[in-house]
Amino acid sequence: MTPPWLPIETERLLLRDFREADFDPIHAYATDPEVIRYMTWGPNTLEVTREVLDRHLERQKTWPREQLDLAVEVRATGEMIGVVSLHDANTDNSSFGYCYSRGAWGKGYGTEAARALARIAFTELGHHRIWATCDVRNHGSYLIMEKLGMRREGHLLKNTQAHDGWRDSYVYGLLAEEWRAGNC
Template sequence: MSTPFWLPIETERLLLRDFREDDFDSIHAYATDPEVVRYMPWGPNTLEVTREVLDRNLERQKTWPREELSLAVEVKATSEMIGSISLHDANSDNSAFGYCYSRDAWGKGYGTEAARALARIAFTELGHHRIWATCDARNHGSYAIMEKVGMRREGHMLKNLKARDGWRDSYVYALLADEWRAANR
């Protein structure tokens, strides 16, 4: 297996890299935080679930191309792992986009910085036609990141996913390669 030349992905402040065994504590810390998982369809994690998630990511990293490109997000200045970002169906030309960050990382622009970097890779290196994402309609922080990356809201699904507090509405956002290219000339 040969890792692509563009991995890890470096931005001004971040390193988007493969997961490591020593990421366990950081992953478990944010995946057990009720505020972090408030709008997620998963969590809070048990130790066993966090172990399964990390082991699955470590196993995926042994092959290329990967069906799911899931990367740890690390702050370069501190080497702190603050979250993760993913392209699901990474081998298709229409990938779902997702991310999750520790509460300490919120409001610092890290989510937008990482999302812009992964969108660039999706369109320039992976040749994607479209990336898309969904989020709980109440999750302003998540859809604010999508909008800052240039994604547009394509839909509002009513009560489409069962959440801890009942049925949730979801927003659907997307960005086409042509739109990304036009905005990044």
């Protein structure tokens, strides 16, 4: 059973379940060297993209979902531009993440989608806290977190294996009470 708040509409975006037609846009951003530069995965082969989409489609068959992965679509054009996720969605302390096609960068879509997902985490799912990490070199990613009202809680040294070796990560967090106070 899908919850009544899904799909999630924002001013410009639709956060929705994945569709078979999302294969090509996923594969396009998952093979773009600039998109995967700071990720721990990629570039995807066709087989890996197929596995990723199949996992998304399979997870959508149940509710509640352990991991809430939503396709991000531009409402005006219907273009699927990325993904936003809540990991451990059934707990009250979820990590979240996102990935967007390069053509979507710098337009505020990442912040808009993250804000909508945070609202769902705190109001519909009853989360106490959300948190996220990113490569310290990924300025665009941590700017989204800061615009959401998240605070930098730590700088982890060489904690994650990335494409170019061990990377440092920033950890960001946001409590429900902080979100409510600022209504980020």
